[in-house]
Amino acid sequence: MESKAEICVEQINAIVNEKKQEIAMALKVCAHCTLCADSCFLYRSREQIPEYMPSHKFITSLGVIYKKKGKVTREELLLMKETLWKRCVLCTRCHCPLGINIPNLLAIGRRILRSQGIYHLYSEPEKMNGLYREESILEEIK
Amino acid sequence: MIKIKEKKFDEIVDSIEGFKKILVIGCGGCASVCLGGGQKEVERLCVNLNQFFQSEAPSRSARGYTIERQCNIAFIEETRSFINLFDAVLSMACGAGSQYLAEIYPDTPIFPAVNTVAIGIDREIGVYEEKCRACGDCVVGYTGGVCPVTRCAKGIFNGPCGGTNNGSCEIDKNIPCAWVDIFNRLKVQDRLGNIMKIRPTMEWQNQTQRTVVQNR
Numbered sequence: 245m246e247s248k249a250e251i252c253v254e255q256i257n258a259i260v261n262e263k264k265q266e267i268a269m270a271l272k273v274c275a276h277c278t279l280c281a282d283s284c285f286l287y288r289s290r291e292q293i294p295e296y297m298p299s300h301k302f303i304t305s306l307g308v309i310y311k312k313k314g315k316v317t318r319e320e321l322l323l324m325k326e327t328l329w330k331r332c333v334l335c336t337r338c339h340c341p342l343g344i345n346i347p348n349l350l351a352i353g354r355r356i357l358r359s360q361g362i363y364h365l366y367s368e369p370e371k372m373n374g375l376y377r378e379e380s381i382l383e384e385i386k
Numbered sequence: 387m388i389k390i391k392e393k394k395f396d397e398i399v400d401s402i403e404g405f406k407k408i409l410v411i412g413c414g415g416c417a418s419v420c421l422g423g424g425q426k427e428v429e430r431l432c433v434n435l436n437q438f439f440q441s442e443a444p445s446r447s448a449r450g451y452t453i454e455r456q457c458n459i460a461f462i463e464e465t466r467s468f469i470n471l472f473d474a475v476l477s478m479a480c481g482a483g484s485q486y487l488a489e490i491y492p493d494t495p496i497f498p499a500v501n502t503v504a505i506g507i508d509r510e511i512g513v514y515e516e517k518c519r520a521c522g523d524c525v526v527g528y529t530g531g532v533c534p535v536t537r538c539a540k541g542i543f544n545g546p547c548g549g550t551n552n553g554s555c556e557i558d559k560n561i562p563c564a565w566v567d568i569f570n571r572l573k574v575q576d577r578l579g580n581i582m583k584i585r586p587t588m589e590w591q592n593q594t595q596r597t598v599v600q601n602r
Contacts, residue, residue, distance in 0.1 A: 351454050366419045
């Protein structure tokens with residue numbers, strides 16, 4: 245069971261401050277060139293849905309936590325959980341030409357969520373969302 | 387993925403005897419997926435250990451921390467700032483993860499809290515079945531997608547042996563004979579020629595530590 249305790253902003257900020265330079269630099273230098281997307285197998289196999297772009301994943305999770313100075317709600321963190329676990333397997337293969345270590349940033353995001361008792365539970369049945377992919381393969385074969 | 391199973395509580399307690407501050411490190415990778423060593427399991431083990439310590443040795447305590455993967459230095463690094471605060475570490479990752487932790491922190495005693503059981507598949511949530519022994523020389527292309535190394539009790543390459551009994555293995559009638567399955571599968575696919583040739587014994591590459599270098 246996930247913890248329903250209040251979000252501890254101090255705890256979140258302690259982790260953010262530890263990696264502050266790295267996070268700030270990444271948010272600043274990301275040129276939205278989308279080259280990281282090309283090296284993400286999930287993005288490529290999920291019909292190039294923007295939510296699967298590695299840069300999008302870190303900007304909408306850790307980026308939001310950083311900009312809000314840790315003042316996020318549990319609901320926001322739960323939404324980030326979807327991004328950080330279901331849209332990324334941390335294969336560490338995404339490449340940024342500007343040198344942003346995206347998997348590292350996503351791991352920091354997961355660390356923050358874990359510190360608040362929010363993490364993906366593999367004991368819960370998965371809602372299969374790969375149907376559209378199956379259809380697209382069938383269409384390709386036709 | 388790799389499948390692990392938590393060790394018996396008594397064995398875990400025995401292994402950390404004499405150490406006061408215990409850090410339980412979970413793994414967010416395969417160990418988490420097979421419900422063996424993720425954050426939830428880490429929290430549960432910590433509760434059980436602390437309950438035990440309270441009754442047996444109140445000066446001892448256990449804390450939990452889960453990293454994304456124990457087989458990658460980038461994720462292990464986040465434990466560096468506090469690992470020295472603990473006398474011993476219980477790793478809930480596979481054998482690779484716990485050994486890598488031990489390599490990174492040579493001064494810290496690392497103990498496995500889980501047994502690495504198999505490379506396997508998910509039959510359903512919580513039910514896993516071994517499919518591969520990582521022998522390093524895959525033959526399932528010739529054996530109809532059935533691994534004789536994993537599925538056959540003798541691991542024989544040119545089967546079945548004399549012990550096959552109406553489709554069952556001689557060690558247990560509830561275990562299907564892998565070579566009967568191989569034969570049936572190849573027959574359906576009209577590929578029986580694949581097992582007509584005698585295959586030489588395997589040069590067991592797992593005698594020495596293996597390293598994989600992929601072409602990129």
